[in-house]
Amino acid sequence: MIKLQNVEKVYRTSSIETLALNNINLDVKKGEFVSIMGPSGCGKSTLLNIIGLLDAPSKGIIEIDGRKVERFNDKEIAPLRNKMLGFIFQSFHLINDLSVIDNVEIPLLYRSTNAKQRRELAEEALEKVGLANRMKHFPKQLSGGQKQRVAIARAIVGKPEIILADEPTGNLDSAMGNEIINILQSLNEDGATIVMVTHDDAMAKRTHRLIRLFDGTQVL
Amino acid sequence: MLRHLFKLIWNKKGAHSLLIIEIWASFMVLFGVLSLIVFNVSNYVEPIGFEYQNVWNVDLASNQDTVEVGGKLERILQRIRSYQNVESASRMSSNTPFSANQMNNSITYKKTSALADHYNTDTDFSKTIDLPMLTGRWYNETDLVSKFIPIVINKKLQEKLFLDENPLGKVIRVDEKVSYKVVGTVDKFKAKGEFMSDNPAMFQMIQKDDSWNSNILIKTKPGTDANFEARLVKDIATMLPGWGIEVSYLTESRKNRHNLTLVPVSIFLIISGFLLTNVALGLFGILNLSIARRKNEIGLRRAMGATEGKVTGQFLGEIWVLATLSMVVGLVFSVQFPLLNVFDIASSIYVTAMIAAVIIIFLIVTLCAWYPSRQASRIHPAVALHEE
Ligand SMILES: Nc1ncnc2c1ncn2[C@@H]1O[C@H](COP(=O)(O)OP(=O)(O)OP(=O)(O)O)[C@@H](O)[C@H]1O
Ligand SMILES: [Mg+2]
Numbered sequence: 001m002i003k004l005q006n007v008e009k010v011y012r013t014s015s016i017e018t019l020a021l022n023n024i025n026l027d028v029k030k031g032e033f034v035s036i037m038g039p040s041g042c043g044k045s046t047l048l049n050i051i052g053l054l055d056a057p058s059k060g061i062i063e064i065d066g067r068k069v070e071r072f073n074d075k076e077i078a079p080l081r082n083k084m085l086g087f088i089f090q091s092f093h094l095i096n097d098l099s100v101i102d103n104v105e106i107p108l109l110y111r112s113t114n115a116k117q118r119r120e121l122a123e124e125a126l127e128k129v130g131l132a133n134r135m136k137h138f139p140k141q142l143s144g145g146q147k148q149r150v151a152i153a154r155a156i157v158g159k160p161e162i163i164l165a166d167e168p169t170g171n172l173d174s175a176m177g178n179e180i181i182n183i184l185q186s187l188n189e190d191g192a193t194i195v196m197v198t199h200d201d202a203m204a205k206r207t208h209r210l211i212r213l214f215d216g217t218q219v220l
Numbered sequence: 221m222l223r224h225l226f227k228l229i230w231n232k233k234g235a236h237s238l239l240i241i242e243i244w245a246s247f248m249v250l251f252g253v254l255s256l257i258v259f260n261v262s263n264y265v266e267p268i269g270f271e272y273q274n275v276w277n278v279d280l281a282s283n284q285d286t287v288e289v290g291g292k293l294e295r296i297l298q299r300i301r302s303y304q305n306v307e308s309a310s311r312m313s314s315n316t317p318f319s320a321n322q323m324n325n326s327i328t329y330k331k332t333s334a335l336a337d338h339y340n341t342d343t344d345f346s347k348t349i350d351l352p353m354l355t356g357r358w359y360n361e362t363d364l365v366s367k368f369i370p371i372v373i374n375k376k377l378q379e380k381l382f383l384d385e386n387p388l389g390k391v392i393r394v395d396e397k398v399s400y401k402v403v404g405t406v407d408k409f410k411a412k413g414e415f416m417s418d419n420p421a422m423f424q425m426i427q428k429d430d431s432w433n434s435n436i437l438i439k440t441k442p443g444t445d446a447n448f449e450a451r452l453v454k455d456i457a458t459m460l461p462g463w464g465i466e467v468s469y470l471t472e473s474r475k476n477r478h479n480l481t482l483v484p485v486s487i488f489l490i491i492s493g494f495l496l497t498n499v500a501l502g503l504f505g506i507l508n509l510s511i512a513r514r515k516n517e518i519g520l521r522r523a524m525g526a527t528e529g530k531v532t533g534q535f536l537g538e539i540w541v542l543a544t545l546s547m548v549v550g551l552v553f554s555v556q557f558p559l560l561n562v563f564d565i566a567s568s569i570y571v572t573a574m575i576a577a578v579i580i581i582f583l584i585v586t587l588c589a590w591y592p593s594r595q596a597s598r599i600h601p602a603v604a605l606h607e608e
Contacts, residue, residue, distance in 0.1 A: 054523055055602035074528050082525020093520045093605065097231040102224070109224055110525040138231075154524075 001162060001193045002028040002051055007060030009046050009216075020046040022216040024060070028195060030161070033188040035204040036197045038213035044197040045166055047213065051195060052085050052164045053077045065161065082110050086155030088165035092147045094139040100150050101126065101135040107158040125153040129183055145176035152183055156192070163187060165196040169203060181206055225537045236542055239506060243546035246499040247581050251554045253492045254573035254580075259565055260485060263417050269374075269408030270317070271350035272470035274444065277316045278436040278456070281464035289431035296456060297436060303452070305444040310348040311426055313340035313433045317349065317411045318473035327381065327400075327422065329392050334380040336373070336420040337411065340433045345423065346372075346406070348439045356388045356404030359425040368401035370425045375407050377420035400424070413474050415481040437470075496584070504588040511535055511592045518596050519604025528597040535593035536586060543585045547578055 009021040020043045028034050036044050049055040050062065056072040063069070064084055069077065086107075094103050104122040113121070126132050129149040139147055148168060155163055165184065169177030181203050188194050196207065204210050212220035229236060280296070282289050293311065300309045315321040315337070323338045345351065346358040359370035368391060378387045392400040400422075409423075410416040426433050440448070449467055456465050518531055526534075554574055558567035 049602040052523070054519075054605070055600060078522070078525050078527040078530075081523060087523050089605065093516055095228075095517050095520070097228055099227075099231075102227055105224075106521065107524040109221055110521075110527075110530060115223060158525075 001030040001032070001065060002026065002195070003061075003063035004051070005061040005063075007047075007050060007057045007062065009043070009050060009055070010058045020216050021050070021057070024218055026051075026211070026218070028193060030193055031188070031191060032209060033185070033194045033207040034196070034209045034211060035207040036195065036211045036213060037199070037201075037204055042213040043216040044213055046216075048164050048166050048195065048197055052087060053081055054087075078110070082107060082158065084160055084162055086158065086160040086163045088148070088151050088155050088163065088168045090167040090170040092139075092144075092151045092171075094147055094150060094154075096139050098138075099135065100131065100137050100139070100142070103139070103150055104153045104157050106154060111158070121157050122153070125157040126150075128156065128187075129153045143176075144172050145179060148172060148176070148180055149183065152180070152187075156187060161191075161193055163192050163194045165194065167197050167199065169198065169200065177203065221534075221537070222541075225534065225541055229538060229541055235510075239503075239542055240546045240549075242499060242502065243543050243581065243585065244550050246496060246584070247547050247550035247577055248553060249492055249495055250577040250580055251550065251573055253488065254576045255557070255565070255570055256485065256488065258569045258572045258576070259417075260415050260481065262566075262569060263410075264414045266410070266414075266418055267408060268410040268414055268416075269351065269406070272317060272474060274440045274442060275317075275349060275470045276438045276440060276449070277319075277468050277470060277473070278438060278452075279314070279316075279464075279466040279468070280434040280436065280456075280460070281466075282431075282434065282460075283462055283464055285460070285462055289434075290429035292460060293431065293434055294429075296459060299455065299459065300436060300438060300452070303448075305441050305448045306438055307441055308344050308348040308439045310344040310437050311342045311430075311433050312345065312435045312437055313338075314435055315339060315411065316435050316437065316473075317470055318413055318477040325422075327377075327392060327394075329381045329390065332381055332383075334377055334420050336377050336422045337409075339409075339411070339421065339423045340426050340430075341423050342426045345437070348437050351406050351409060354405045354407050355386075356402070359403050363403065363425060364428065366401065368399045369427075370403045371400040372404045372406060372423040373402055374409050374418075374421045375405060376418055377422055378405050380420055413477045413481075415478065500584050500588055503585065504592070507535075507539065507589050508592040511589075511596045515596065515599065515604045518599065519601045519606075522597075522601035523605065528594075531597035532590070532593040535596070536589050539585045539589040540582070543581055547581060550577075 004024050004026040007021055007024040011018040011020055024047065036047060038044055046055065050057050053069060061068060064080065069080070101119070101122050104125055105118045108118045108121060123132065123135065126135060129152050131146060131149050131153065134142065134146065139150070142150065163184070168184070169180050172180065177200065184194055184196065185206065198204055210220060211218060280293070297309060297311055300306055313323065315323050324335055325338045326333050326335050343358065343360045346353065354375060358372060363370035373387060381387070382390065387402045387405060390402045392402070394400065408418050409421045410418060453465050453467060521531055551574060554570065557563070558570040
């Protein structure tokens with residue numbers, strides 16, 4: 001499902017050059033639930049961004065669902081992000097000026113679905129994360145766990161095959177965190193391929209496979 | 221997508237109200253300026269209706285001379301007509317073409333009243349300034365025996381007073397002693413020049429022995445120069461010792477008259493130009509800032525599959541919706557001018573000004589929003605999401 005070959009990422013600023021990822025090779029099968037761990041600054045987010053086509057690698061090959069992504073051309077990768085990938089971020093990234101349901105509908109705005117379909121799909125996704133009763137609320141009126149569940153609903157509303165989560169429980173207490181992992185696990189059981197960055201060993205243990213990074217290099 | 225935009229805007233209405241007021245205010249300023257421009261331009265393209273080339277205006281002042289002034293004026297007119305260089309000459313009241321003087325009267329026919337510019341002229345006036353007849357004839361010597369004062373009216377006055385009736389031969393009673401009789405109509409007489417609107421006007425025949433109307437318009441033959449002017453002034457001075465004599469060319473008076481219109485309009489234009497530039501810069505600043513503050517949202521939307529174009533389009537769409545709202549309010553205000561007929565200007569002028577103002581505002585907001593939107597949409601999604 002996800003294949004990385006000899007991927008390298010170098011951040012260049014005028015004065016410094018950071019090798020964030022060094023020769024990464026990765027093969028995530030369809031339906032796998034993989035976690036990425038490693039100390040702060042080792043390149044986990046960078047790796048996830050590259051898998052999610054949010055950032056271009058400096059070197060190497062990326063394959064998503066058998067498709068080689070070579071040219072990072074906006075018009076070509078935008079539909080790929082829209083249809084194949086769902087993102088969950090540590091800091092939720094909800095739009096505060098939009099209600100819960102409008103936030104969840106966002107990915108559907110960038111494909112051809114009409115307003116009625118959007119509403120139905122968004123309601124369905126919110127039901128899955130147990131927030132059907134908070135649709136008209138605004139993000140500011142929600143707890144952290146609820147916000148993250150909205151973000152999950154938004155990630156799954158377009159029924160992507162791959163879900164990428166960057167420390168989805170990082171801003172939550174353990175009870176809330178557990179709830180989130182439960183949701184991710186059930187999504188995985190429904191067939192989604194999931195890659196999750198985490199700092200929590202207990203969370204990582206509940207996934208199929210663990211990838212460890214150290215200083216931009218894969219150590220496990 | 222439009223619904224999404226409306227929601228986004230509605231939920232931020234507090235932050236947007238200032239922007240709406242700003243766009244509304246610029247719309248009103250623009251509407252005012254454009255009304256003025258459209259008014260002047262639409263006047264300008266209408267012909268003035270007469271010929272001023274080679275026409276001179278001799279302004280005579282009898283000063284202390286009170287003896288037989290009417291007879292002297294008549295003799296001077298005859299003398300002027302006798303020159304080789306003169307094609308035609310005609311006496312007129314002091315509101316000569318392009319002069320600053322103005323005379324108007326309310327005139328009533330069958331309970332319909334109209335305010336008309338009032339000119340006293342003689343039988344040769346239409347010939348002297350090539351004022352063509354529309355219907356009827358210009359007054360002549362035979363009219364002197366009539367008990368009515370012959371008048372010629374322009375089309376505007378005809379429309380206001382007589383509507384669809386034929387005005388020729390109609391008698392207009394002014395008071396017990398004076399009544400006018402319409403003997404002819406002319407099309408236009410924009411005495412103040414191109415920028416004047418086509419006002420209702422009437423011409424009244426100067427009576428024998430009249431001593432008031434002491435301007436003489438002279439149509440000279442082409443090529444007549446200042447030598448003739450000098451000779452003319454000298455001859456008149458000999459005939460009328462102690463009188464004031466002033467000769468001016470209508471071509472010159474017309475230029476001066478135009479400046480009187482163009483200078484204030486230009487100043488007004490420059491000031492509003494500055495004002496609009498300021499508004500545009502302010503708008504650019506506000507949009508630049510507000511879009512920069514929304515980097516997270518941009519990153520997020522890109523991550524969810526929005527192309528750069530969609531992001532740019534969203535921001536442009538938002539400002540268009542805001543501009544439309546502002547201008548709907550602006551139109552409610554501006555439409556009052558034609559509805560209440562505030563300045564007695566044709567509605568079409570206001571409508572043209574409104575349409576032009578709407579287009580210009582859309583252009584300005586698009587220009588102001590396009591650059592920051594484009595810039596913002598181009599940031600890498602990973603970078604945009606990284607910035608908190
Ligand atoms: N935009 C950037 N420009 C320059 N350097 C960057 C940029 N983003 C990340 N880096 C560097 O790349 C390295 C990896 O960063 P990354 O964010 O992937 O770490 P991480 O493993 O996610 O850390 P954490 O656990 O704290 O989130 C770090 O050394 C960081 O300083
Ligand atoms: Mg990170």
